[in-house]
Amino acid sequence: MDDGTDFKxxxxxxxxxxxxxxxxxTKMIADGKQAFGGVTLSLQDLIQLPSTRIAVxxxxxxxxxxxxxxxxxxxxxxxxxxxxxxxxLENGNEKAHAEFGKLAPAARISRARELGVExxxxxxxxxxxxxxxxxxxxxxxxxxxxxxxxxxxxxxx
Amino acid sequence: xxxxxxIMGYAEALSLSYPRAAARLRHLHSEERGARAVRLVxxxxxxxxxxxxxxxxxxxxxxxxxxxxxxxxxxDSVLPRxxxxxxWLDSAQRERLFRVQVDFTNALAIGLRSSAIFExxxxxxxxxxxxxxxxxxxxxxxxxxxxxxxxxxxxxxxVNSRFEPVFADSHTEKEAA
Numbered sequence: 001m002d003d004g005t006d007f008k009x010x011x012x013x014x015x016x017x018x019x020x021x022x023x024x025x026t027k028m029i030a031d032g033k034q035a036f037g038g039v040t041l042s043l044q045d046l047i048q049l050p051s052t053r054i055a056v057x058x059x060x061x062x063x064x065x066x067x068x069x070x071x072x073x074x075x076x077x078x079x080x081x082x083x084x085x086x087x088x089l090e091n092g093n094e095k096a097h098a099e100f101g102k103l104a105p106a107a108r109i110s111r112a113r114e115l116g117v118e119x120x121x122x123x124x125x126x127x128x129x130x131x132x133x134x135x136x137x138x139x140x141x142x143x144x145x146x147x148x149x150x151x152x153x154x155x156x157x
Numbered sequence: 158x159x160x161x162x163x164i165m166g167y168a169e170a171l172s173l174s175y176p177r178a179a180a181r182l183r184h185l186h187s188e189e190r191g192a193r194a195v196r197l198v199x200x201x202x203x204x205x206x207x208x209x210x211x212x213x214x215x216x217x218x219x220x221x222x223x224x225x226x227x228x229x230x231x232x233d234s235v236l237p238r239x240x241x242x243x244x245w246l247d248s249a250q251r252e253r254l255f256r257v258q259v260d261f262t263n264a265l266a267i268g269l270r271s272s273a274i275f276e277x278x279x280x281x282x283x284x285x286x287x288x289x290x291x292x293x294x295x296x297x298x299x300x301x302x303x304x305x306x307x308x309x310x311x312x313x314x315x316v317n318s319r320f321e322p323v324f325a326d327s328h329t330e331k332e333a334a
Contacts, residue, residue, distance in 0.1 A: 133271030136315070144230040144316045157312045
């Protein structure tokens, strides 16, 4: 794909195209943010997309398929992968945890912070006596070495 | 965590010759460390070989011991060991142990909502003496390393709770002593 210089020149040559470009991209940035969970698309990203060019240069309006095109942008792809990983980790997907476990402990923590993973270990205050007792019994059926991490996970300590 | 003592350290603290110290510790379980395979005896076991008239040297014995960081877990089937150790304590030491047990039980009651751990309470109170920081306090009265029970009691209990007979048979107990 070209770097969009020609396209920029064409847009710059006409006030009408400039206005349309502005309107279309503003909408795309807002929609993109919503669709991709917080990614802010840059104008440079949008210029790459065929849908943007068609929408600006023709009278056809923005095609609904633009989100699929945007999905292939590197920035969006990376972000979506991170979101998926975060969801997997939070839902206790074993494969994701195994992958994640291969990282060095320090790397694991900083990666988790980057992803904004929040552990399911909820505040102790939410624990009723019954659920605590259930977790404790389960916990005590584990080997002594494994008990503490289980207890931490379930907010017992 | 555990406190270990070498034969050399034991001999020095109690002013014994090396062979006599070695003879006293000979039957105890030991671990070998380092390239020179230095024998390390768990201080809790070594204490039982200290004669009544040597009790004045106990602080020196603790000073000679090395503290190794380790898990909270004090070991499996340790109740006979705990009973033997408690039987060895003098009255002031027992008084300190009792105070620790009360604080511990209290912290456990505050730290938990349910009673699931409490079926292990009697065994846990006996096992307390094997926690190195508690052994140090009970035996020589040094409270500088005592844990803050409120934070410690629940974790320690979770690790050390186990279904094991609270009444060990007396034969094993004599052997341990």
